Amino acid sequence: MTAPTPLPASAPPGHPVPRRRTGLSGLVRRLSATVAIGVLFAAGGLATDAAPAAAAATPAPTATAVDPQLVAASLGGGVVSPGDSLAISLGLTAGSAPLPASQATVAIGTEPLSTRAEVGNWLTSPRSERAPTIVGTASLDPAAAGERASAIVRVLASDPVLTDRAPGVYPVLASVTVAGRTLQSASVFVVPTGAAADVAVIVPITAPPTGRGLLSAEVLASLTAEDGALTAALTGVQGTDAIIAIDPAIVAAIRVLGTTAPATARDWLARFEALPNDRFALQFGDADPSAQVAAGVVPPLAPTSLAAYIDPAGLSGNDPEPTPTGSTAPSESDTDDESRLPTLDELLDVGATTDIWWPDAVTADVVAALGTGGALTLTDTTAVATSSPAAHARAGDAGLLVADADVSAALSAAAASPDALDRAASLAEASALETLPLTGTTTVVALQRDPTRTAVALRAAIDGARTLPGAQPRGLSALIGSEPSEVSIADEPLATARVEAVPALLSGEQRIESFASVIAEPSLLTGGERAEILQLLSLGWAGQDDAWEEALDTHAAATQATLSSVAILPPSPIQLVAADAEIPVGIKNDLPYPVTVTLHAHSDDLRLEVTESIDVEIGPQQSTRASLPVKARVGSGTVEVDLSLTSPTGVPIGDDQSLEVNVRADWETIGLVILSVLAAAFLAIGAVRTVRRIRRRPEAEGPEAEGPETDDAQAATDADSTAAEEQS
Template sequence: MTAPTPLSASVPPGTAAPRRWSGLAGLVRRASATLAIAVLVAAGAGVTGVAPAAATTTPSPSPTASDPQVVAAPLAGGVVSPGDSLAISIGLTAGTTALPATQATVSVGTDPLATRSDIDDWLASPAEDRAPTVVGTASLDPAAADERASAIVRVPASDPVLTDRAPGVYPVLTTVTAAGRTLQSASVFVIPTAATTDVAVIVPITAPPTGRGLLSTDDLAGLTAQDGSLTAALTGVQGTDAIIAVDPAILAAIRVLGTTAPATARDWLTRFEALPNDRFALQFGDADPAAQVAAGVVPPLAPTSLAAYIDPTGFAGDDPAPTPTPTGTATPSNSDTDDASGLPTLDELMDVGATTALWWPESVTADVLSALGAGGTLTITATTAIATPTPPARARAGEAGLLVTDADLSAALSRAADAPDALDRSAALAEASALEALPATGGATIVALDRNPDRTAVALRAAIDAAQTFPGARPLALGTVISGEPGEVSISDEALATARVDAVPRLLDGEQRIETFASVIADPTLLTGVERAEILQLLSLGWTGQDAAWAEALDTHAAATQTTLSAVGILPPSPIQLVAADAEIPVGIRNDLPYPVTVTLHAHSDDLRLEVAEDIPVEIGPEQSTRASLPVKARVGSGTVEVDLSLTSPTGVRIGPEQSLEVNVRADWETIGLIVLSVLAAAFLLLGAVRTVRRIRRRPEAEEPETAGPDTTTDADTTEPPKEQS
C-alpha cells in the first residue's frame, strides 16, 4: 500500500513540501478565495452589492440540542485586508421541529474591540448597540428537523463600511428569527495592520492513550491507514512550518517490528523521517512530567528497555527496516541491545530526529518548573501560568528556562483544528485572528495546539495556516525561539492533576516489586522494561477527561503486575508417605513466564525424624512446569513431619509464597519388612529341603546294571554236572 496522498497534490509522500504562503502571497490567496466565493454568490443570487447567497439545506453535522441554533462566521479567517470583501457564512440548524423559511440580518460595529477581554465579552454576551450598522441580509430556506439551512452575506470591498475602517478587531452580529425566537451569533473580523510578528506553531502528534507499553500491530494498522488519525496528523503538518512534538513511543512501536510492521506504518514512518520540520520528543507515551515531579520523581522517568517488544523476524532478512542513528539528545542515552546482534538499540527505537529536548507538561507550579529546569532543559508553559503581564515568548523563572505559549490563541486554534464542521471551524479561526491581532506575549508568539489524536488533516492544516499566514506573520523556527534572550517572569501556580500525582507512587511500588522479581530470568530488563513503558503510558496526558477509562486501565495494570509476580511458584504439594530411610520427594514448580527461569528450592524441617536437603538449584523452561527431586533421609522414629518449601532467585530474592509439605515418616517399616522377608525366605528354603529329602526316600532302590565285557566262560563251566545214580 502506498502512502496516503498529502493535502497538497504537489507534495508527494515522504518528500519535503514547499513552504506555505506568507505575507503578500497570503493576502493574494485570501483575496482569490474570497473572490471565488463572491462569484458563486453573485451567480446564485443574481444581484450585486450586499447579496445573500442562494440558501441551501444540508444535514447538520452534529445537532445536539432540541432548540434551533444559528452559527455565523466570516470566511478567510475573518481577515479583511485592503481590497478584500467581507463574506459572512450563516448556518441555521433546526431542532426537533422543522423551520420555515426565514431571513438573517448581519450587522457590524463601528468601534473596534480594543482588548482581549472586550473580545471575550462580545463573543460570550453580544450587545446589539456595539454592532449598529446593518451590512446585509440573506434568505434561509426551510429546514427539516435536525437539518441546516445555509447562506452567505457578502460586503464588497468597495463598500464604505470597509474602506473607511482603521485597523482593528470589529464585532459582527448575525440575527435570525426562528420558531418565534430571536437567535444571535456573535463573531469578529480583523482589519490588519502593517506590523510584522514571528509566530511559532507547535503541533503534537500523539496516539490514543493505551495501557500497553507500545501500540499493537492492529493499532498501528488502523492509525496509519489512509483514514487513520496518525495519517491525518502527518498530512496536516506536511508542507507547513509547524514545529512537531511527537511521542517517541509511536516511532518505537513501528521500529520494533522491523519488516513485520504493517506496510502503512512503515510508509508513515518514512514520511515522518523525511519531513524538514523542526521537532522535539515528548516524554515516552506523552507522560505528564509535572505529575512525576510533584510526586517526587526527579528527573521524570524514561524507558529502560524495549527489548521485549522487538520481533527478531523483522530483522532477519537481507533488507531489514532502517533504524536511524540518533541525532540529538531528546531521548535517553540507554542502549539495551548489542549492536552486533543486528537489532535496534533503545536510542535507535526512540530517535525522533530532534536536536533539543523540551518538557511539555499540562500544568505547572513554581516548584515543578524549578525541578524540570534543574538539568537545563526548557519547559513549555502557557501564559496562564505566568503572573507577569505580557511575558516574552522566551522567558526564565529563576533557573528554569521557559517557552511561553499564548494560551488564548492556542485554545482558539485548537478548537479550529478539532472542528470537523467547516462553519464551526470558521468561527474559531475568526476568533483566533482577532486574538493574534492583539498579542499576549512580547516579541514572538508561540502557539501550542492541544493534544488531540482525532483531528482531520483539513482542520489541522487550516489552523496552522491561520496562525502563520496572518498578515505580517513570519514562521519562527524552534532554534530561533530557544536562542532568544530570556526575560525574567514570575509564576502563578496552576492546579495539577491530583489523581495522576497520586497514581505515581502506586505505579512505582509495583515497578519495584517487578524489579526484584525479575532476577529469576537471565535478562531482567525483559520484564522491567515492559513495566516502565506501561507506567509511562498510564501517566499519559491523553487520559485527561477519560477518568473512567483511565481508572479501568490502572486496575488492569495492577492485576497484570500481580499476575507477573505470581508467575513462578511451587505447586501445592500433596502429603507424602515415607517408608524408606532414604528417598527423593518430587516437588512441582511452575513457570508461567515466556522466558526460562532459574530458581533455588529451599527446604527446611525442625523435626529430627527427617533430614532434608536445604538448597536445590532448578531451571524451568518458558511456560512450563517441572518436578524437582528433594532428597530426604529418615531418622529414628515415625510420625508426621512438616517441611517448609520456598523459592529464591539467583540474587536471593524470595519468589512466590512458601508451601508446606506434609511427610508421614514410617522408616521402621523397612527393618520390619526385611526381617519378615528373611524369615519367609528361610522358611521356604527349609520347606524345600524337607520336601526334597522325603521325595528321595519314597523312590524304589535302583538295580545294579550288567557289566559289559568279553565272554570268559569255559566248556567245563557250561557242562552240566553228572546226575546222581540211584
C-alpha cells in the same frame, strides 16, 4: 490548566476529549452539536464584486440540541486588508423541530474592541449596541429537523463601512427570528496593522491512550491507514513550518516490528523521518511529567528497555549486506553483532535536537525540577504571573517556552472542529487575538493534544496562525536563540488523581524488578513494566476517567499475575516408607522465558532429614517436578516440610507451601531384621541336619562296605584253583 469541552459528534468512542484553555476569549460559542456543513466555504477572501449569495439549505447530521442554533463567522480568518471585501458565513441549524424560511441580518460595529477581555466578552455575550451598522441580509431556506440552512453575506470593499476603517478588531453580529424568538451569533473581523508578530506553531502528534507498553500492529494499521488519525496528523503538518512534538512511543512501536510492521505504518514512518520540520520528543507515551515531579520522581521516568517488544524476524534485514564478488569477506570483528537489534536510543530517536518537557500544568517547583540539566518547559501564559512575557523566558534557572493560551485555544478549537463554519469562527477569533499580542514580537501557538482531528482542520489551524499580514514562521532554534525574559510562575492545580497514581505504579514496578531476577535478562520484564507505567500516565487519558481507572485496574491485575507466574504448585501428602528417597515438588513457570530458581526445604522434625536447597531450571510456560532428597530416621509419624522459592539473587518468589510427609521408614528396618533372622534360622537348621546325617552314616553303612571286598577275594581264590586243576 485545561477544562474539558464536549466531544465532537464525529469522535469515535474511547478517544480523548478535546480540551480548551480558559483564557480571556476561551469561552467562545461553539456549536459542536452540528457537524459537517454541506458546502465548504473558501477560507480566503471572496470576490469583491459578487452579489449576496442566495440562501441554500444543506443537510447536516442530526443535531443533539433541542433548540435551533445560529452560527456566524467571518471568512478568510476574519482578516480584511485594504481592498478586500468582508464575507460572513451564516448557518442556522434546526433542533428537534423543522424551521421555516427566515431572514438573517448582519451588523458590524464602528468602534474596535481594544482588549482581549472585550473580545471575549463580545463573543460570549454580544450586545446589539456594539454593532449598530447593518451591512446586509440573507434569506435562509426552510430546514428539516437536524438540518442546516446556510448563507453568505458579503460587504464589498468599496462599501463606505469598510473604506478608510482604522486598523483594529471589530464586532460582527448576526440575528435571525424564528418561531417567535430572536437568535444571535457574534463574530469579529480584523483590519490588520501590517506589523503582526511572528508565529511558531507547535503541533503534538500523539496516539489514543493505551495500557500497553507499545501500540500493537493492529492498532498501528488502523492509525496509519488512509483515514487513520496518525495519517491525518502527518498530512496536516506536511508542507508547513509547524514544529512537531511527537510521542516517541509511536515511532518505537513501528521500529520494533521492522518488516513485520504493517506496510502503512512503515510508509508513515518514512514520511515522518523525511519531514524537514523542527521537532522535539514528548515524554514516552506522552506521560505527564508534572505528576511525576509532584510525586517525588525527579527527573521524570524514562524507558529502560523495549527488548520485550522487538520482533527479531522483522529486523533480520538489518544484517550486513552481501559482500560483492571479488571482494574480501568481512572479518569476524565486522560481524560480531549477529542480531544487529536496534538500541533503545535508536528505537526512540525522533530527530530532536532540544530537550523540551510539555506538561499539562505546572508549579514553580515543577518548573524548577524540569529545568535541571538545561531542558526547557513548554507552558502558556496562564501559568506565568508576569504580564506580557516573552515567548522565550526564564524562571530562575529553568528555561521556558511560553505559548499564548488564548490563541492556542482558538486554533485548537479550529483544528478539532470537523465543521467548516465552526472552524471559520475559531479562525476569526484567533486572528483577533493575535492582533492584540501578549508575548511581544513572537507568538507561540501550542495546539492541544487531539488524535481525532482531520487533516483539513489541522492544516487550516496551522495556516490560520499566519493569516495576519506580515506574520512570519519561527523555528525552534530561533525561539531558543532569542534572549529570554525573566518571569515568575503562577502555580496551577495539578491532576490529583494522576499524582496519586504514581506511587502505586512505582511500587508494582519495584516488585517486578526484584522478581525479574528469575530470568537471564531481567529487562524483558522491567522494560515492559516501565513502558506501561508511562502509557498509563499519559495526558491522553484526560476526560476519560472511567476508562483510565479500568486501565489501572487491568495493569495492577497483570502485575500480580506476573509476580505469581513462577510458584510452587500446591503439594499433596507423601507416604514415605523408605529411609532414603526423593520427594517430587511441582513448580510452574507461566512466563514466556526460561527461569532459574532455588527450591528451599526445611523441617524441624528429627524423624526426617531434608536437603536444604536445590537449583531448578524451568522452560518457558512449563511446569516441572523437582526431586527433593530426604532421609528418614527411626520413628514414624506426620512431618511438615516448609517449601519456598528464591531467585538466584535471593529474592523470594511466589507463595511458600507446606508439604505433609507421612514417615513410615522404620517398617523397612523391622522387615529387614525379621528377614535376616529367618534366613539365619533356616541356615542354622540346615547345618544341624547335615551334621547329624553325617554322624549317623558309618554305623548304618559298615556291612555294606565289607561285602564287596570278601566277594572279590573269594573270586580270586576260585580262579586260582581252576587254573591249577587244568595244569595237572
